[in-house]
Amino acid sequence: MALRSRILGCGSYLPENIVTNEELAKTVDTSDEWIVARTGIKQRHIANEGELTSDLARKAALKAIEHAGIDVQDIDLIIMGTTTPDNTFPSTATKIQAQLGLTHGFAMDVQAVCSGFMFALATADNFLKAGQGKTALVIGAETFSRLLDWEDRTTCVLFGDGAGAVILRAEESDGESAGILSTHLHSDGQHQDILMVDGGPSSTQSTGHVRMAGKEVFRHAVVNLAEVVKEALEDNNLTAEDIDWIVPHQANKRILDGTAKKLKVSTDKVIVTVDQHANTSAASIPLALDAAVRDGRIKRGDLLILEAMGGGLTWGSALIRW
Numbered sequence: 001m002a003l004r005s006r007i008l009g010c011g012s013y014l015p016e017n018i019v020t021n022e023e024l025a026k027t028v029d030t031s032d033e034w035i036v037a038r039t040g041i042k043q044r045h046i047a048n049e050g051e052l053t054s055d056l057a058r059k060a061a062l063k064a065i066e067h068a069g070i071d072v073q074d075i076d077l078i079i080m081g082t083t084t085p086d087n088t089f090p091s092t093a094t095k096i097q098a099q100l101g102l103t104h105g106f107a108m109d110v111q112a113v114c115s116g117f118m119f120a121l122a123t124a125d126n127f128l129k130a131g132q133g134k135t136a137l138v139i140g141a142e143t144f145s146r147l148l149d150w151e152d153r154t155t156c157v158l159f160g161d162g163a164g165a166v167i168l169r170a171e172e173s174d175g176e177s178a179g180i181l182s183t184h185l186h187s188d189g190q191h192q193d194i195l196m197v198d199g200g201p202s203s204t205q206s207t208g209h210v211r212m213a214g215k216e217v218f219r220h221a222v223v224n225l226a227e228v229v230k231e232a233l234e235d236n237n238l239t240a241e242d243i244d245w246i247v248p249h250q251a252n253k254r255i256l257d258g259t260a261k262k263l264k265v266s267t268d269k270v271i272v273t274v275d276q277h278a279n280t281s282a283a284s285i286p287l288a289l290d291a292a293v294r295d296g297r298i299k300r301g302d303l304l305i306l307e308a309m310g311g312g313l314t315w316g317s318a319l320i321r322w
């Protein structure tokens with residue numbers, strides 16, 4: 001018998017303020033037609049002034065705790081994927097720990113941009129499998145709008161704010177039971193310039209703005225995402241036909257379709273929220289997962305593949321028996 005991390009519950013939160021493509025087109029030279037055709041995005045949620053990443057994260061976490069039916073004091077570790085922490089330090093995860101009234105265990109942020117949730121999930125999974133804690137809260141949360149140059153139409157139309165969370169519990173597994181079957185992470189820093197923020201505490205002492213070579217990122221995304229899904233399937237002696245749901249990072253509908261096509265998986269099996277949420281970076285996978293669990297599409301026993309790519313470049317996947 002080995003330990004396996006089972007997802008006991010999930011939750012998510014989106015800021016109330018919705019900004020449609022038409023509204024954006026009033027302030028930047030773009031159009032609803034262009035944004036929908038190139039990305040599939042119709043609207044995004046944007047945090048109000050004073051609404052912090054920790055506020056979104058806490059609300060998502062509380063919903064996940066309720067959905068999982070656990071006592072908040074059961075949580076041993078909090079791992080949070082975010083690129084938009086409230087402060088440079090301390091980590092936003094430690095803020096959440098305090099807000100939840102926890103003083104035991106440990107909490108930390110993980111920085112892998114749009115792959116942040118994959119990296120946070122894999123980190124938590126490995127701590128649990130190593131026996132260093134029994135119950136983990138894993139969060140992906142962003143106020144990505146704070147990193148955008150609202151005069152740069154090539155980036156500002158693509159992103160939104162939000163948060164999602166899951167509760168993991170280490171359980172003895174006979175190999176057949178539900179839980180995370182494997183995680184696979186990668187990075188290649190040679191491509192850091194194609195997707196980056198042009199500021200930071202050490203370089204400019206400022207936050208900076210997102211800069212992106214969109215076409216380059218697109219090209220890497222479809223190749224890397226298909227590869228890391230194949231790697232996960234092969235590692236578990238499964239094939240693409242076994243997949244019930246792809247729960248992808250929501251960057252662009254064309255990337256979702258391109259990856260599904262490369263894998264020869266029907267687009268009907270892809271959970272899509274990018275039209276409603278845009279790209280919420282580390283929050284996008286748990287937001288999509290929560291939507292599909294709560295509307296009943298994802299059912300116990302289903303095989304899910306989660307996958308993401310982001311700045312770094314970083315990319316990864318998690319194969320999960322729900």
Ligand code: ACO
Pocket residue numbers: 029030031034035038039114153154155157158195212213214215216217218221249250251252279309310311
């Ligand atoms: N509105 C109107 N026109 C625009 C806009 C806009 N918002 N943005 C760019 N354009 C124009 C460009 O200026 C260009 O005009 P030109 O031909 O006169 O020079 C034209 O549209 C085409 O621009 P491209 O950059 O060639 O458009 P492309 O088809 O590559 O689409 C996009 C751009 C949507 C950014 C695409 O490259 C993409 O999705 N890349 C992936 C990037 C991504 O999702 N990054 C997120 C983070 S990483 C991740 O999550 C995987």
